[in-house]
Amino acid sequence: MADDRRYDDREVGLILKRVAELQAGEGDRADARAMTRAEIEQVVGELGFSKALVARAVSELSVQDLRNRSVWHLGGKTDLMFEEVVEGTIDEATLTRMLEALRRHLGEPGKLEREGGAQIWSTREGGRRIHFTVVPVAGRTTLRVEERMPVDAGATVGVGAFLGGFLGFMSLVPLKVLLAKSLLLLLMGPLALMGAILGWLVGRATWKRVALAREEVLRRVFSEIVAVAAARDPTRPALPADEDEST
Known part of the structure; x- marks a missing residue:
């Protein structure tokens, strides 16, 4: 029997979103067309x-x-961002639950500030650079979690390459008793370069694991934040527009 039910705009959007997810899950088996x-x-x-x-x-x-694009020479991503636009505004109780999710997953108390009409929670200096932003616009609210990691990525890969080059250079020491001095001088550059390349590859692999782990944590916490937004009480008043909060 044909399904004569009529779906509203919200339901159509949810159905199309789910169809896209299922299509992506099909992989090569799907008859996809760009x-x-x-x-x-x-x-x-x-x-x-x-x-x-x-x-x-x-x-x-x-x-x-x-x-969210991976950087090839670093082996992984240096910037992460998850964003969702939800209907309505976010009240104080809902924001508190969202911040609790962030603190529980990240183990960081962070600090909440107001900038313009947005509420911004940020991790403190010295740890991961994570920001959670709540921006109300025209009856809708944008929820965004982002993390900047270029310094961490560069340090991880750079240290790996440096240590690799240093170890490659130091490998000349046990060869002193076997090779002539002139040959050692010729091998100095290639051994240091080879060590640096190997160290770079190890650094890339290390950062890839770190970046994937961080992305998974942010994905989980953002999923919980969106779930909290979906379960909020629409009758609660929105966050005050003229009041700063710090936690």
């Missing part, structure tokens, strides 16, 4: 959605893709 932006706009237009929403979605996706 689409241009114009083709996407045509499809959503037939579904009754505005082209402006496509432009906004494309913009948000491009930002997230850029921020």
Whole structure:
């Protein structure tokens, strides 16, 4: 029997999102077809959605893709960002539950400040550079968790390359009794270079593991934050617009 039920805009969006997730899960088995932006706009237009929403979605996706891109010479990602736009505003009780999730997963008390109309929770100096932002705009709220890691990535890979080069150079010491001095001088550069390359490869592999572990933690905490937002009481008043908070 045909299903004659009519779905509203929210339900259609959820169905399309889930279809995309299932399509991605199919992998090579799926009969996927790439689409241009114009083709996407045509499809959503037939579904009754505005082209402006496509432009906004494309913009948000491009930002997230850029921020979550792996850096080849470092072996992993140096920037992480998870973002979700939810309907309505976030009240104080809901924000408290979100911050508790951050503290529980990250083991960091952090500090909450107000900047313009946004509430920004940040880890303190000396640890991971993580920011959680709550931005209300026109009856909707953007939730964003991001972490900047270029310094940590560079240090991990750089130290690996330096130690590798140093060990390669020091490998000349036991060869002194076997090789002539002139040959040792010739081998000095190649051995140091080979050691540096091996150290770089080890540093890349190390950072890749670290970055993946950090990404998984942020993914879990952000999923909990979104779940908290979905379960909030819509009758609660929104966060005060003229009050700073510090924790």
